[in-house]
Amino acid sequence: HAGLVNEGWQYFDIMSRDYSITPRMEHYACMVDLLGRAGQLNEAYNFIQNMPLEPDAGVWGALLGACRKFHNNIKLGKCVQIAFLS
Secondary structure (H helix, E strand, O other), X not given: OOOOHHHHHHHHHHHXXXXXXXXXXXXXXXXXXXHHHOOOXXXXXXXXXXXXXXXXXXXXXXXXXXXXXXXXXXXXXXXXXXXXXX
């Protein structure tokens, strides 16, 4: 949570590329949380939209929490809430 977004992306990529580890939902939620805490809310939302898995409550919750707690982004928060509830 130190805002090391570039390093987070590198580790996420290395995990699958170099070690053939298929990312699990927890890995995706961690990346969304990292992006959200860094203020990269749109990037986090796009990341969710491009996930090969159906995002779960943990993934949506990480983004919704960042919208509310860290950046007060009501507009994106409402979009996330609608997507999560559908």
